[in-house]
Amino acid sequence: MRFIDLFCGIGGFRLAFERAGAQCVFSSDWDKFSRQTYAANFGETPHGDIHSVAVADIPKFDILFGGFPCQPFSLAGVSKKNSLGRKHGFEDVKQGNLFFSIAEILDYHKPAAFVLENVKHLVRHDQGRTFKIIHDTLTDALGYQVYWKIINAQSVVPQHRQRIFLVGFKPGRAFEFPEFPAEGPKLASILDADVPDKYTLTDHLWNYLQNYAKKHQAAGNRFGFGLVTGNDIARTLSARYHKDGSEILISQGPRKNPRRLTSCEISLRDAPRGKPNLGAPHRWATAKLRQHKLRSSRRRTVAATLPSAVERLPNANCRRR
Numbered sequence: 001m002r003f004i005d006l007f008c009g010i011g012g013f014r015l016a017f018e019r020a021g022a023q024c025v026f027s028s029d030w031d032k033f034s035r036q037t038y039a040a041n042f043g044e045t046p047h048g049d050i051h052s053v054a055v056a057d058i059p060k061f062d063i064l065f066g067g068f069p070c071q072p073f074s075l076a077g078v079s080k081k082n083s084l085g086r087k088h089g090f091e092d093v094k095q096g097n098l099f100f101s102i103a104e105i106l107d108y109h110k111p112a113a114f115v116l117e118n119v120k121h122l123v124r125h126d127q128g129r130t131f132k133i134i135h136d137t138l139t140d141a142l143g144y145q146v147y148w149k150i151i152n153a154q155s156v157v158p159q160h161r162q163r164i165f166l167v168g169f170k171p172g173r174a175f176e177f178p179e180f181p182a183e184g185p186k187l188a189s190i191l192d193a194d195v196p197d198k199y200t201l202t203d204h205l206w207n208y209l210q211n212y213a214k215k216h217q218a219a220g221n222r223f224g225f226g227l228v229t230g231n232d233i234a235r236t237l238s239a240r241y242h243k244d245g246s247e248i249l250i251s252q253g254p255r256k257n258p259r260r261l262t263s264c265e266i267s268l269r270d271a272p273r274g275k276p277n278l279g280a281p282h283r284w285a286t287a288k289l290r291q292h293k294l295r296s297s298r299r300r301t302v303a304a305t306l307p308s309a310v311e312r313l314p315n316a317n318c319r320r321r
Contacts, residue, residue: 013065016311145172155180188230
């Protein structure tokens with residue numbers, strides 16, 4: 001089974017489906033730091049911007065995977081763009097119309113199946129009109145039978161991470177999304193035992209974050225840090241975590257300030273210790289980067305598709321009608 005990996009990031013889809021025995025024949029991502037990390041993990045550098053690749057030059061394939069950019073559709077992304085007076089959704093000329101690149105490739109190559117992933121807010125963006133355009137394009141215009149579901153990966157990773165998955169087949173097939181465990185791993189499964197002091201917050205920063213949270217709580221909103229222990233599940237990691245790490249803080253007891261997650265903990269969040277995961281190769285890949293590149297690579301790791309959630313799809317109940 002041959003697949004292509006569009007908007008591949010650092011390779012979450014690829015890792016999951018190579019485990020299932022499939023072969024990647026093409027990958028693409030516009031971000032140079034993602035391509036560097038992808039190359040270190042998989043031994044090949046993805047193509048750049050998908051617009052620079054002629055559709056006819058993409059090798060023949062059976063399945064298309066695409067985690068097309070979520071920022072134009074996510075709650076955080078839309079809020080930020082609105083505050084800056086920028087367009088979002090399909091009107092975001094840089095990232096919002098990349099779905100139509102997927103549609104063009106599907107129309108030309110006509111693969112038997114595809115799997116797309118995005119944020120759960122895609123369903124509600126622009127009062128549902130965005131999702132209707134996507135669904136109608138895939139079904140009415142391209143002739144695929146489409147199934148979709150919002151999956152919270154907390155059953156397989158120690159964080160709340162809700163994403164929508166769209167699975168399409170042509171010709172149509174009966175398909176059921178796989179079941180996920182009722183309870184997943186806790187943070188203790190990925191936390192390092194020996195963490196350098198540089199990850200512990202200074203008194204100044206800790207006091208600032210507490211006052212910041214109190215100010216917003218008084219205003220009736222939910223901005224501020226989240227303090228967790230190894231027995232908890234973290235809130236969703238966002239791409240801005242690389243800036244100050246203030247969203248998710250690890251408690252170190254009453255006599256010591258909390259700390260940020262380490263780069264290795266972020267990359268190992270996809271599976272408990274000892275299980276196959278993206279952590280070990282990513283740790284090797286980022287070790288040689290300069291500090292500003294390390295922060296950028298860490299941001300890409302946070303935003304990556306989670307292999308532990310995706311790898312259940314090849315074993316889903318799927319049969320010809």
